[in-house]
Amino acid sequence: MWDVVIVGAGPAGLSAGIACAQHGLKAKIVDEFIRPGGRLLGQLHEEPNGTWWNGLEEGKQLQEQAIRLGVDLECGVSVHDATNTDQGWRMETSHGPIESPALLLATGAAETAIPIHGWTLPGVMSIGAAQVMTNVQRVKVGSRGVVVGINILSIAIMRELQLAGIPIDRMVLPARNLLTMDAGNPEKVMKSMMHAAHLAPSFLIRMGSKMMKSEALQKLALRFLPDQGIHLWDIPIQLNTAALSIIGENQVEGVKIAKVTAKGEPIAGTETIIPADFVCIAGGLQPLVELAAVAGCTLTYLPELGGHVPLHNERMQTTVKGLYVAGNITGIESAKIAMAQGTVAGLSIADDFGMLPDQDLLHTSINKVESVRQTAAIQFHPDIQQGRSIMSGLFEQHGIGV
Numbered sequence: 323m324w325d326v327v328i329v330g331a332g333p334a335g336l337s338a339g340i341a342c343a344q345h346g347l348k349a350k351i352v353d354e355f356i357r358p359g360g361r362l363l364g365q366l367h368e369e370p371n372g373t374w375w376n377g378l379e380e381g382k383q384l385q386e387q388a389i390r391l392g393v394d395l396e397c398g399v400s401v402h403d404a405t406n407t408d409q410g411w412r413m414e415t416s417h418g419p420i421e422s423p424a425l426l427l428a429t430g431a432a433e434t435a436i437p438i439h440g441w442t443l444p445g446v447m448s449i450g451a452a453q454v455m456t457n458v459q460r461v462k463v464g465s466r467g468v469v470v471g472i473n474i475l476s477i478a479i480m481r482e483l484q485l486a487g488i489p490i491d492r493m494v495l496p497a498r499n500l501l502t503m504d505a506g507n508p509e510k511v512m513k514s515m516m517h518a519a520h521l522a523p524s525f526l527i528r529m530g531s532k533m534m535k536s537e538a539l540q541k542l543a544l545r546f547l548p549d550q551g552i553h554l555w556d557i558p559i560q561l562n563t564a565a566l567s568i569i570g571e572n573q574v575e576g577v578k579i580a581k582v583t584a585k586g587e588p589i590a591g592t593e594t595i596i597p598a599d600f601v602c603i604a605g606g607l608q609p610l611v612e613l614a615a616v617a618g619c620t621l622t623y624l625p626e627l628g629g630h631v632p633l634h635n636e637r638m639q640t641t642v643k644g645l646y647v648a649g650n651i652t653g654i655e656s657a658k659i660a661m662a663q664g665t666v667a668g669l670s671i672a673d674d675f676g677m678l679p680d681q682d683l684l685h686t687s688i689n690k691v692e693s694v695r696q697t698a699a700i701q702f703h704p705d706i707q708q709g710r711s712i713m714s715g716l717f718e719q720h721g722i723g724v
């Protein structure tokens with residue numbers, strides 16, 4: 323009944339559904355969340371040109387366009403298996419099986435957990451959960467919070483919480499250990515934060531960050547960081563401080579922190595406890611690839627893209643015929659790139675069905691992914707370009723199976 327089933331109604335899946343429907347394909351999108359939009363639903367940030375990115379509004383427009391074009395959009399449906407049969411794909415879902423000749427996985431990303439002693443106490447949540455509660459469910463997560471983990475996502479969400487009137491006391495690093503690795507290393511975090519400089523509200527910080535491209539200058543800056551940290555929107559970002567544990571009897575009551583060396587080693591005698599009634603843990607994002615794995619797609623590990631990713635080409639085809647991917651499942655990038663990739667995937671599917679009369683459309687949309695990437699306000703991984711070119715080399719060697 324359907325030409326293509328799309329798993330995930332985030333920016334990638336919705337854009338793909340629109341492109342498919344515009345070229346005469348019958349597309350069905352399923353999503354396990356109760357509303358379409360994916361991670362767009364929680365996003366609100368200022369672009370470098372001073373305009374605001376309102377994810378909720380963007381998601382609404384995509385949803386309306388998809389529905390106008392006749393895309394069948396079903397929420398509250400979880401897909402847990404995909405098998406390649408003689409007729410195409412058979413997906414097992416929480417609402418029974420669905421079949422289609424083509425399958426697009428646009429499942430997005432998941433947060434990486436960072437275990438910290440005391441993290442099971444009520445009041446501890448992932449930074450993404452704080453974003454959803456604040457911007458989607460409109461629940462106040464607490465009155466005095468500490469964010470553990472300094473990265474571009476936690477800074478963006480810290481700002482969203484602040485705009486919603488939720489006080490954040492400070493942002494600190496997680497204690498460095500085998501699991502936290504680079505996230506607990508001030509030098510590495512400082513380097514990655516250079517890519518977030520344009521988000522800074524102060525002209526001086528933005529300029530200072532531009533001058534700090536050199537690693538030597540970054541190391542020097544770490545030595546002379548003020549004890550209170552650098553203030554962003556009046557919130558201290560403490561690159562020289564780590565959270566050792568979360569304290570509380572029946573719920574979060576505080577966080578035990580300590581100063582750390584430039585390599586992230588705690589400095590004995592500097593421990594102190596700061597009061598808090600909620601803690602957000604921010605360990606970064608990783609592509610959500612389980613369905614691609616069960617569908618038989620070859621995966622590879624590319625830290626530049628955020629972790630394990632399905633092998634795919636610039637047309638969003640995978641190593642399995644009739645299986646496509648788009649958005650964060652292919653590597654962690656921002657929503658605008660997910661939308662551009664979704665359009666490519668939709669056009670690519672239409673082409674494989676022989677429904678794309680104008681090849682230029684596909685080529686232009688492939689080029690657009692690159693141009694959106696060049697100007698992206700939020701770039702999660704500094705070496706994303708390198709990751710993308712490694713991927714294209716790997717795919718060329720592998721090719722599409724039968």
Ligand SMILES: Cc1cc2nc3c(=O)[nH]c(=O)nc-3n(C[C@H](O)[C@H](O)[C@H](O)COP(=O)(O)OP(=O)(O)OC[C@H]3O[C@@H](n4cnc5c(N)ncnc54)[C@H](O)[C@@H]3O)c2cc1C
Pocket residue numbers: 329330331332333334335352353354355359360361362364365366399400401402428429430431432433449450451453475478479607610613648649650651655656657658660700
């Ligand atoms: C917690 C979190 C916060 C983020 N915040 C920001 C931000 O503030 N700014 C920013 O630019 N980027 C943010 N991102 C990155 C974000 O993923 C991209 O901006 C963009 O939303 C990716 O689009 P996508 O369509 O690939 O995936 P998503 O928007 O994540 O959409 C994927 C959809 O797939 C659905 N899905 C997944 N698995 C299944 C399944 N098995 N069955 C059915 N449905 C399924 C999910 O419910 C989801 O709706 C965030 C990501 C996360 C995880």
